[in-house]
Amino acid sequence: xxxxxxxxxxxxxxxxxxxxxxxxxxxxxxxxxxxxxxxxxxxxxxxxxxxxxxxxxxxxxxxxxxxxxxxxxxxxxxxxxxxxxxxxxxxxxxxxxxxxxxxxxxxxxxxxxxxxxxxxxxxxxxxxxxxxxxxxxxxxxxxxxxxxxxxxxxxxxxxxxxxxxxxxxxxxxxxxxxxxxxxxxxxxxxxxxxxxxxxxxxxxxxxxxxxxxxxxxxxxxxxxxxxxxxxxxxxxxxxxxxxxxxxxxxxxxxxxxxxxxxxxxxxxxxxxxxx
Amino acid sequence: xxxxxxxxxxxxxxxxxxxxxxxxxxxxxxxxxxxxxxxxxxxxxxxxxxxxxxxxxxxxxxxxxxxxxxxxxxxxxxxxxxxxxxxxxxxxxxxxxxxxxxxxxxxxxxxxxxxxxxxxxxxxxxxxxxxxxxxxxxxxxxxxxxxxxxxxxxxxxxxxxxxxxxxxxxxxxxxxxxxxxxxxxxxxxxxxxxxxxxxxxxxxxxxxxxxxxxxxxxxxxxxxxxxxxxxxxxxxxxxxxxxxxxxxxxxxxxxxxxxxxxxxxxxxxxxxxxxxxxxxxxxxxxx
Numbered sequence: 082x083x084x085x086x087x088x089x090x091x092x093x094x095x096x097x098x099x100x101x102x103x104x105x106x107x108x109x110x111x112x113x114x115x116x117x118x119x120x121x122x123x124x125x126x127x128x129x130x131x132x133x134x135x136x137x138x139x140x141x142x143x144x145x146x147x148x149x150x151x152x153x154x155x156x157x158x159x160x161x162x163x164x165x166x167x168x169x170x171x172x173x174x175x176x177x178x179x180x181x182x183x184x185x186x187x188x189x190x191x192x193x194x195x196x197x198x199x200x201x202x203x204x205x206x207x208x209x210x211x212x213x214x215x216x217x218x219x220x221x222x223x224x225x226x227x228x229x230x231x232x233x234x235x236x237x238x239x240x241x242x243x244x245x246x247x248x249x250x251x252x253x254x255x256x257x258x259x260x261x262x263x264x265x266x267x268x269x270x271x272x273x274x275x276x277x278x279x280x281x282x283x284x285x286x287x288x289x290x291x292x293x294x295x296x297x298x299x300x301x302x303x304x305x306x307x308x309x310x311x312x313x314x315x316x317x318x319x320x321x322x323x324x325x326x327x328x329x330x331x332x333x334x335x336x337x338x339x340x341x342x343x344x345x346x347x348x349x350x351x352x353x354x355x356x
Numbered sequence: 357x358x359x360x361x362x363x364x365x366x367x368x369x370x371x372x373x374x375x376x377x378x379x380x381x382x383x384x385x386x387x388x389x390x391x392x393x394x395x396x397x398x399x400x401x402x403x404x405x406x407x408x409x410x411x412x413x414x415x416x417x418x419x420x421x422x423x424x425x426x427x428x429x430x431x432x433x434x435x436x437x438x439x440x441x442x443x444x445x446x447x448x449x450x451x452x453x454x455x456x457x458x459x460x461x462x463x464x465x466x467x468x469x470x471x472x473x474x475x476x477x478x479x480x481x482x483x484x485x486x487x488x489x490x491x492x493x494x495x496x497x498x499x500x501x502x503x504x505x506x507x508x509x510x511x512x513x514x515x516x517x518x519x520x521x522x523x524x525x526x527x528x529x530x531x532x533x534x535x536x537x538x539x540x541x542x543x544x545x546x547x548x549x550x551x552x553x554x555x556x557x558x559x560x561x562x563x564x565x566x567x568x569x570x571x572x573x574x575x576x577x578x579x580x581x582x583x584x585x586x587x588x589x590x591x592x593x594x595x596x597x598x599x600x601x602x603x604x605x606x607x608x609x610x611x612x613x614x615x616x617x618x619x620x621x622x623x624x625x626x627x628x629x630x631x632x633x634x635x636x637x638x639x640x641x642x643x
Contacts, residue, residue: 088537097532097575100596104570245573349408351572353370 082311085292089250091257095130098242102134105240106215108356113214117205117235118142118161118169119272120154122255122264123243124219125161129258130242131217137166141212144171145201147178149275153267160261170208174200194273198234206237215239223248223287226294227320228327229279235271236330247294248287285316293320359496359523359605362392362435363580365593367569370404373414373424373441377402380439381431387600388435393496395600398527398567399468399503400452401440405529406571411482415444418455418462425455425462432457436495438565440503440527442483443467449484454501454527456492464492466501470509476531476574479505491519497607499523504530507550517558518625522610524554526564532577540595544577556587559613559620561605568598585613 218238467486534542
């Protein structure tokens with residue numbers, strides 16, 4: 082199979098993304114940002130970009146461990162805090178989510194994971210009000226396309242600087258920004274339960290799926306053309322189906338049209354309206 | 357003859373013409389002081405770009421009693437201005453338009469002919485299509501205006517060339533896209549490529565003013581350029597940065613270039629017309 086080049090110019094990405102953060106936060110009347118810092122590469126990149134855009138003192142990084150969270154995650158998050166000079170806060174979510182887990186003892190990992198992701202969202206949005214900053218998102222293009230995210234949980238944010246970068250590209254940007262090596266090297270994980278890894282759960286590697294998504298989405302290949310380009314047919318169908326099934330996570334809920342002018346259909350304004 | 361062009365590579369407030377007007381007037385004053393003869397603003401410079409349902413609310417008519425154009429026409433007594441706006445015609449159709457103002461008069465208005473309605477673009481949903489491509493006289497010779505997608509098509513610059521334009525004034529609100537390993541975006545590379553080509557093919561001056569800033573997730577990349585009749589880059593504004601860039605044009609370069617390379621003299625317009633007629637009227641050869 083012909084290798085697919087996902088190389089990006091990281092200087093250019095950095096320039097556009099820091100400008101984006103600055104513009105979209107200041108025109109809403111804010112000068113500060115709040116970020117959930119997990120210790121993973123995605124939130125590290127968002128944090129580096131936000132600190133560069135707004136100044137470290139204007140960024141609040143919030144660590145929100147659960148009792149089973151890996152201690153490495155806290156340490157790695159600390160490295161980001163130290164490197165960027167952002168303000169920080171640690172809020173343990175265990176006492177907040179455990180009562181709900183106990184109320185429904187047969188809860189599976191997915192339900193628990195979703196509750197944890199949404200609890201973190203609640204904390205971030207509360208800190209948004211307390212700190213006077215907008216929540217900067219940490220979801221990349223790969224996970225958004227695959228729907229590997231919790232609706233109204235980790236996907237909730239006011240703006241997302243990294244949502245048009247595949248994980249593979251994000252790694253390049255992370256290196257250019259100086260994200261510590263221990264963060265860049267470890268296996269990506271939502272860290273919702275012990276031993277969880279993204280690639281274990283998805284069933285394929287980011288390197289593989291990013292190449293396929295790039296052909297399907299960016300290059301507008303049909304699934305059949307992807308198979309002809311050398312991708313395994315069942316892998317292609319699995320990914321295409323996953324993308325389709327998760328469209329609901331990428332759009333606002335549909336509003337049933339009754340009037341002549343309905344939000345979402347013919348009431349069309351950018352968020353930056355008037356700014 | 358020399359002409360000092362100013363490329364006003366600005367950011368805009370979305371849907372607030374009065375706020376953008378202030379910036380236009382301030383930059384016009386400054387550019388006139390700095391010796392510029394003509395200041396070129398980007399596409400929709402008075403309104404912002406992704407207007408959607410704001411379109412009708414920000415529309416104006418380029419005439420002396422219009423509250424937006426009255427002060428701009430006043431400013432044009434000191435410096436010629438090319439401004440971008442939403443024009444509402446007498447029958448209430450809305451156009452993406454650019455007006456050339458000089459000595460208190462509206463010299464020319466160009467209505468965007470090609471409205472991109474694909475990919476991230478949705479102009480055809482909100483705007484009417486312009487229906488004319490005409491060169492016009494300025495203090496510095498004959499010029500022509502095209503707006504963004506207009507010059508992604510080869511025919512509008514060609515028509516302006518035949519209509520006598522030696523000075524091509526292009527404006528854009530070009531969203532940056534196509535990040536790869538190259539140091540500039542694909543959209544920037546493409547626009548620079550064709551501006552360069554038009555200057556070379558038409559042995560003319562090609563000035564392009566693009567905007568900067570963001571609207572939601574869209575970035576505008578700036579990088580405004582002026583190419584001379586030899587296809588040489590005279591000046592390029594920085595990418596992504598707001599500011600006015602001045603370019604000194606030696607209009608006698610037209611004489612020197614066309615003495616060396618008489619592409620305009622040799623252009624066989626009657627042949628073009630004959631072949632176009634054949635192509636467009638024949639059922640079999642029209643493609």
